[in-house]
Amino acid sequence: MIKAYWKRFCEVSGVDENTSYEAYAFGDDVLMADELAKLIQNGTKTATTSAFELYEDGDSIPRVGDYAIVLNGAGEPVCVIQNTRVYTMPYNQISSKHAYLEGEFDRSYRAWKKAHDAFFTAQYEECGKIFQEDALMLCEEFIKVFES
Numbered sequence: 001m002i003k004a005y006w007k008r009f010c011e012v013s014g015v016d017e018n019t020s021y022e023a024y025a026f027g028d029d030v031l032m033a034d035e036l037a038k039l040i041q042n043g044t045k046t047a048t049t050s051a052f053e054l055y056e057d058g059d060s061i062p063r064v065g066d067y068a069i070v071l072n073g074a075g076e077p078v079c080v081i082q083n084t085r086v087y088t089m090p091y092n093q094i095s096s097k098h099a100y101l102e103g104e105f106d107r108s109y110r111a112w113k114k115a116h117d118a119f120f121t122a123q124y125e126e127c128g129k130i131f132q133e134d135a136l137m138l139c140e141e142f143i144k145v146f147e148s
Contacts, residue, residue, distance in 0.1 A: 005077035009146040023069040030073030037072045045103030052136040080146040092133040
């Protein structure tokens with residue numbers, strides 16, 4: 001299903017089918033994945049944040065120009081995005097603009113931080129680490145380039 005979706009995107013866009021891409025759902029559960037996929041589909045969510053130090057050896061670090069197929073909570077493709085900006089920054093220095101671009105909740109920095117404090121605390125705990133406010137984050141901005 002994912003490979004067929006990628007092939008359809010490549011046929012429509014003219015992107016070489018051998019171009020690398022990732023396929024993943026945003027969030028940490030089915031409901032969140034569905035909600036975040038809808039926000040990307042309607043153009044509200046155009047950014048995301050991940051913990052840089054939680055990438056493992058062999059994981060590819062996102063770069064400008066990278067493509068990804070966004071999956072819903074059922075693992076079904078909903079659209080293709082492409083990174084337009086990627087940068088690292090300490091968590092406690094992420095801007096309200098970036099929080100707004102993430103498109104979640106009321107789009108305020110306060111709501112973003114509350115949710116992400118909990119999210120990153122849990123992620124770090126799963127890895128046996130302690131989340132710190134100055135943890136290095138990978139911030140990505142993207143555009144939706146395909147939906148069928």
